[in-house]
Amino acid sequence: xxxxxxxxxxxxxxxxxxxxxxxxxxxxxxxxxxxxxxxxxxxxxxxxxxxxxxxxxxxxxxxxxxxxxxxxxxxxxxxxxxxxxxxxxxxxxxxxxxxxxxxxxxxxxxxxxxxxxxxxxxxxxxxxxxxxxxxxxxxxxxxxxxxxxxxxxxxxxxxxxxxxxxxxxxxxxxxxxxxxxxxxxxxxxxxxxxxxxxxxxxxxxxxxxxxxxxxxxxxxxxxxxxxxxxxxxxxxxxxxxxxxxxxxxxxxxxxxxxxxxxxxxx
Numbered sequence: 404x405x406x407x408x409x410x411x412x413x414x415x416x417x418x419x420x421x422x423x424x425x426x427x428x429x430x431x432x433x434x435x436x437x438x439x440x441x442x443x444x445x446x447x448x449x450x451x452x453x454x455x456x457x458x459x460x461x462x463x464x465x466x467x468x469x470x471x472x473x474x475x476x477x478x479x480x481x482x483x484x485x486x487x488x489x490x491x492x493x494x495x496x497x498x499x500x501x502x503x504x505x506x507x508x509x510x511x512x513x514x515x516x517x518x519x520x521x522x523x524x525x526x527x528x529x530x531x532x533x534x535x536x537x538x539x540x541x542x543x544x545x546x547x548x549x550x551x552x553x554x555x556x557x558x559x560x561x562x563x564x565x566x567x568x569x570x571x572x573x574x575x576x577x578x579x580x581x582x583x584x585x586x587x588x589x590x591x592x593x594x595x596x597x598x599x600x601x602x603x604x605x606x607x608x609x610x611x612x613x614x615x616x617x618x619x620x621x622x623x624x625x626x627x628x629x630x631x632x633x634x635x636x637x638x639x640x641x642x643x644x645x646x647x648x649x650x651x652x653x654x655x656x657x658x659x660x661x662x663x664x665x666x667x668x669x
Contacts, residue, residue, distance in 0.1 A: 406464050407593060410498055410522050411546050417497070418525045427527060433534035435510065440538040440563050443516035444584040444615045446488040447638035453659040454632070456518060456617065457482040458642025459509065459651075460493035461500035465596060470646045471500060475508040481652020482645075483513040486659050489539070491518040491640060503535045510536030518567060522546065529558050539565040542583070544575035545593065553581040569619065572602075576609060586610050587640060591620040600627070604634045625662040629669060 430436065447454050459478055462469050475492075482490050492509050493501035501520075509517055519537035523529065524546065532540045540559055542552060552568065559566045566583040570576050571593060579586070588603040588610075598621030610616055617638040618631045628639055644658065645651040 405594070407522075407543075407546055410464075410495070411524055413497055414495075414522045414524055418527055421531075422527055427530045430530050430534040435507070435536040436534045438536070440565065441514065441516040442584075443489040443518065443539045443565050443567075446516055447585070447615055447617065449488070452488040453486050453663060454617075454636075454638035455487045455628075455655070455659055455662075456489045456491050456638060456640045457485065457487040457645060457655050458491035458493070458520065458640060459501075459505065460491075460520070460642050460646055463643075464498050466643065466647075469643055470651065473646060473651070475505050476512055478651050479509045479512045481650075482655050483515050485652060485656035486663075487515065487655060488638060489516040489518060491520045491642065493642075494519055494521045494535075503531065506535050506537060516565070523555065526555065526558055529555060529562065529564070532559075533562045533564055537564065539567055539584070541587075542566060542568045544568055544570045544578050547578070549578040549580055552578050556581040556583055567617070570606070573606065573609070576606065579611075582611060582614060585615040585617055585638075587617045587619045589619045590622070600631065603631070603636075607635050625658060625665055628662050629665045632666065633669070 461471050461473050492506045493499040494503045494506055495501050516538040518539040519532040520541050542555055556566050567585040567587055568583040569587045571589050588606050590598045590603050615637050618636045619640040622628050622639055622641050623644055645654045648654040
């Protein structure tokens with residue numbers, strides 16, 4: 404079984420329990436549910452910031468010990484000060500060591516747009532995302548059919564949330580029938596885990612007009628990010644490059660500073 408299949412199967416069981424514990428109507432009573440969201444898209448395309456979505460995560464199925472002791476209150480404020488355009492928070496517990504509480508805490512520590520990074524397979528999770536303070540949700544085209552992808556996008560937009568749809572190939576791009584705010588092209592092949600920027604660049608030219616375009620995964624140095632920027636990407640989702648260091652906030656700040664210097668010179 405592919406790792407995504409395992410994650411989705413576990414996620415569905417998780418959601419069934421959550422629905423028994425907390426109803427959607429209860430989620431809608433959360434104080435955070437009523438807040439006006441911040442626009443990640445606007446921040447990413449702004450020339451005043453870096454275009455980087457800095458990610459907070461402790462581990463992953465392929466890297467079980469990225470930063471197990473990471474604390475939101477120590478890292479998120481530093482990401483914000485580093486001129487990140489938005490922040491991604493992993494909320495999956497079983498496979499990534501995250502928790503929805505991490506996003507609630509992140510909301511307390513910064514005013515940037517927050518991406519709820521999880522495996523959304525049920526409308527319940529979209530309502531929950533708004534209730535815990537997210538501004539933006541991730542929808543993974545590989546695990547959703549076209550009709551569900553469209554329905555979830557529309558549901559999120561009705562709640563005022565922005566939507567990032569992640570794709571890996573042409574087939575997944577063709578699933579998109581309702582234009583999201585952001586489309587992210589994942590550089591990593593989920594079957595082989597190899598990184599291929601050329602595939603991302605090839606897909607980039609096929610993205611619809613008006614959508615914010617970001618590159619995800621495998622961005623390990625500033626020159627790669629500059630190359631992707633010059634190819635036409637508006638933003639970049641970067642997590643492990645920062646989180647695997649002793650001081651993720653400082654690493655993020657140095658990375659962004661070096662990138663902006665390279666961008667000025669080029």
